[in-house]
Amino acid sequence: MSTSTKTLQIPTTDGRADAFAAFPDSGERHPGVLLYPDAFGLRPVLKEMARELAGHGYYVLVPNLYYRHGPAPVLELPERIGEEARPAVFAQVMPLVEEHTTERILSDADAYLRFLTAQPEVSAGPVAAMGYCLGASLAMRTATAHPDQVAALAGFHPGFLVTDAADSPHRRVPELRAEVHMGLAEGDLTPEALDELNKALDVAGVGYTTEVYPDTVHGFTMADTDAFNAAGLQRHWERLLSLLDRTLTKG
Numbered sequence: 001m002s003t004s005t006k007t008l009q010i011p012t013t014d015g016r017a018d019a020f021a022a023f024p025d026s027g028e029r030h031p032g033v034l035l036y037p038d039a040f041g042l043r044p045v046l047k048e049m050a051r052e053l054a055g056h057g058y059y060v061l062v063p064n065l066y067y068r069h070g071p072a073p074v075l076e077l078p079e080r081i082g083e084e085a086r087p088a089v090f091a092q093v094m095p096l097v098e099e100h101t102t103e104r105i106l107s108d109a110d111a112y113l114r115f116l117t118a119q120p121e122v123s124a125g126p127v128a129a130m131g132y133c134l135g136a137s138l139a140m141r142t143a144t145a146h147p148d149q150v151a152a153l154a155g156f157h158p159g160f161l162v163t164d165a166a167d168s169p170h171r172r173v174p175e176l177r178a179e180v181h182m183g184l185a186e187g188d189l190t191p192e193a194l195d196e197l198n199k200a201l202d203v204a205g206v207g208y209t210t211e212v213y214p215d216t217v218h219g220f221t222m223a224d225t226d227a228f229n230a231a232g233l234q235r236h237w238e239r240l241l242s243l244l245d246r247t248l249t250k251g
Helices: 044-054 086-098 102-118 134-145 169-175 191-204 230-249
Strands: 003-012 015-024 032-036 059-063 127-132 150-156 179-184 208-212
Touching (some): 003 044, 015 044, 015 102, 059 102, 102 127, 102 134, 179 230
Parallel strands (some): 032 127
Antiparallel strands (some): 003 015
């Protein structure tokens, strides 16, 4: 399915968030997907993944998480993020992540969903929230805050899902109504943290899978990093497309 793309401006309580959108150019309306980037932010690899997903019949909106600091790209990133580049990259990233408070996350999620569902190319009905690394926790916060709107929740090599904080994302999981898939790299969560997440999902009573993808490390979907694993990326597409088909297309 051929696609079109746009760069858009999302009104928020703190200004305007730039975002990338990809969608089928059939002229018809399609289910909406809010895609949160990893901590490295909106960049070419995320745009390519959004195009790929849009080609399967979805309107995909990818916001710039760090819009308060200017339009994407906010970070200075090398073409390929290898081990030698990580210290300098994380020196830029961590201050931005730390100031991305729960209050900001929830305020932005309200704005992103309001904008997504108002787009003329987006069909009426529920949407999906998904994300990579940091973005998985943002997607979870979005889905738990908007259970009537979000029918599918997907996260890949998730970070910050289960923490000791009083407002850790997993503590609101019982409010979920979405079907969930979490695709983990080996070592993303300790066995204890994974058990805690699974118990919360059991309490929610939703359909879910938490799957450790074999032979992967954190960041395995990202083709511009040394963590990239082609088999892991393919498994991610299979799990994601199946979830979206069940919840948005047929659901």
